[in-house]
Amino acid sequence: MTVVHRVLFPKPITSLDEYLKRRGGRGLEAARQMSPEQIVSALGAAGLRGRGGGGFPTARKWQTIIDNAAAGFPATVVVNAAEGEPGTYKDRTIIGADPYVVIEGALIAARAVGANSIAIGMKRTFAAEVQRVQGALAEMIEAGWTEGMAVGVIQGPNEYLYGEETAMLEVIDGRYPFPRIQPPYRRGVTEVWAAADLIDRSSGLSANIELAGPTSEQVAPPALVDNVETLANVVGILARGPEWFRTEGTEQSPGTIVCTVTGSTVRDDVAEVPMGTPLSEVIEVIGGGVQLGQRVKAVLSGVSNPVLTADKIDTPCTYEDMQEAGTGLGAGGFMVFDNTVDMVSVAAGVSRFLAVESCGQCSPCKHDGVAVSDLLGALCRNKAGESDLDKVRRRLTTVTEGARCFLASQQQSVIGSLIEAFPEEFQAHLDRTAPASEPFLVAELVDIDGYEGVIDQRFSTKQPDWTHGEVWSGQVPAEKLDDHRSPQALED
């Protein structure tokens, strides 16, 4: 397998001139000669699937936005650049190498769905990437690329949920990163853009959580939310055609994927590979394999999909093959665990991450999640008994009740899969024959420094109320934040 460079360039592009010399701009140029239907049809022929984690067909999503257009209310395109999935650093790497291609992709999307504004949703903590995007944007505005379009960066909070698309729409509308009720299709940004990077929040419109449809009363236009890597891929498809796009990858998962490999590997790194590359090769080529004398025990793709065990390590990195193997490709952020890692400690760490990051709008997600996390914490410390593991199993059956976003299902499926895959390790902690351990630190990657992934250490003191207080106040963010904190205060 060779590393490829379709959306992730080996050397950073530092100016718009350089971008143009490297064939930049041709995707938008082609899109300007095409109708929205032709653009969507090209994406459909290419078979592009969203790289934010779900693999949803991009053409189908764009067509839904077009079908639900609202007369007099142009749509908004939202670039999801909030990357917070543990083990994932690919969007920041793409932006660091070439922010121009992401903005060009968003401009093509805006043309296709009839949007007059583009919001690039980033975390305030992504200082270097925010600067990169703002610099590129200033050059593109100056050069007339964005004419008739308001384009700005929304610097949002550091919470994991900010990357969930309905929560991102909430933040853009000036509210907390709390997911909206999941409709099959949703209305988007309600506010009127006042300037390139400012939103006028004075309209005072309330949250638009109603289902939308062509016949519904128009109160807000639809919003298209796409991941950074998805939009970067759009440019190549428009510039070089769907057949070219399909020269890499498989029938159902065409193209490439930008993978992050971290954990028990020799190196932590990010690189782009053809879809269909066996996971074992991805780990070997990007991460240098595991340390000498060790072997891979398990791999997690972020904290969104069931664990993949060593016997399935050769599974090709495609949506269909990962599904067949009982897991998911996710955002290609592979956390590798070798035979020295205690998987009960990993389960406790994953559970803690999801329980803390849960916003608490749905009580079972927060309270069952915190209970599972506490019980697994006790279990890895050798302080739990059989009945505690039964309680974990029971809580995992109820944690998703009434959930309005996917986070609760993540708790259920990832933890459930770890218990199922490593029963002997759970038993060893119940029998106290395994050494006591602490929950593994599972949190956002804040950097890849050289070949060293840097995990957000601050997360170890984050409480389920999203403060760093001595103890959990007992409140959940959805209750507490309304009273005590502003969205700006969430930036830590």
Ligand SMILES: Cc1cc2nc3c(=O)[nH]c(=O)nc-3n(C[C@H](O)[C@H](O)[C@H](O)COP(=O)(O)O)c2cc1C
């Ligand atoms: C809890 C949670 C966190 C998410 N975080 C991100 C994220 O950081 N970046 C991202 O692109 N998508 C994230 N997603 C997926 C988005 O909701 C959405 O599906 C995606 O932005 C759609 O873009 P795509 O179709 O281009 O993949 C998250 C989803 C959930 C449930």
Ligand code: SF4
């Ligand atoms: S499922 Fe969990 S994270 Fe999602 S909205 Fe409900 S409480 Fe919040």
